Amino acid sequence: xxSVTQLDSQxxxxxxxxxxxxxxxxxxVSVYLFWYVQYPNQGLQLLLKYLSGSTLVESINGFEAEFxxxxxxxxxxxxxxxxxxxxxxxxxxxxxxxxxxxxxxQGTRLTINP
Amino acid sequence: GAGVSQSPSNKxxxxxxxxxLRCDPISGHTALYWYRQRLGQGLEFLIYFQGNxxxxxxxxxxxxxxxxxxxxxxxxxxxxxxxxxxxxxxxCASSRRHGGGELFFGEGSRLTVL
Numbered sequence: 218x219x220s221v222t223q224l225d226s227q228x229x230x231x232x233x234x235x236x237x238x239x240x241x242x243x244x245x246v247s248v249y250l251f252w253y254v255q256y257p258n259q260g261l262q263l264l265l266k267y268l269s270g271s272t273l274v275e276s277i278n279g280f281e282a283e284f285x286x287x288x289x290x291x292x293x294x295x296x297x298x299x300x301x302x303x304x305x306x307x308x309x310x311x312x313x314x315x316x317x318x319x320x321x322x323q324g325t326r327l328t329i330n331p
Numbered sequence: 332g333a334g335v336s337q338s339p340s341n342k343x344x345x346x347x348x349x350x351x352l353r354c355d356p357i358s359g360h361t362a363l364y365w366y367r368q369r370l371g372q373g374l375e376f377l378i379y380f381q382g383n384x385x386x387x388x389x390x391x392x393x394x395x396x397x398x399x400x401x402x403x404x405x406x407x408x409x410x411x412x413x414x415x416x417x418x419x420x421x422x423c424a425s426s427r428r429h430g431g432g433e434l435f436f437g438e439g440s441r442l443t444v445l
Contacts (some may be wrong), residue, residue: 259438260436261401266433318379323373
């Protein structure tokens, strides 16, 4: 069975500062990895995903995440955050064995201060 | 509709009552998921339907919880004899069979058990 650990429940940063949201996973099989975002008063939506190929994946709004198999990590980064990035971010994993059930981490609340 | 629709959006009930939560997935999506999000916590997997296969019920917390899905359409999550610890936002999501793990979430049903 898979599991996901998001090491930080809350991350406050100043606007235009860099940010890293940490995610580690545990699995005995190969996995797909995802970051979902929940903006205030909205439903969850996919931010980016790693399925195969390049270990560095990017979103359309400047976030990126790198799959590190040796460290079993999939940390999310952005070099310069904006107020509009304030949201809760969830890391998720599913296995490649056909079951598409996603297991989510506890979430990290990113707060951007002006 | 264009997205996943859940109803009711808010439900307040008394301890011991039964509740039903409804989810209308995106048309054509064969997979349907129910998750629970308690205040300040991550997403807890409840149940997963994929086409006509037997559902994965491994996340249901007790036999008071059950869910049904008619074909590849509407699903109903039923909680019998509600308890205060059942208070949470219940999220439904759907995906295509080979959707690469991208789930489309509804806005949730917030359940408050008094």
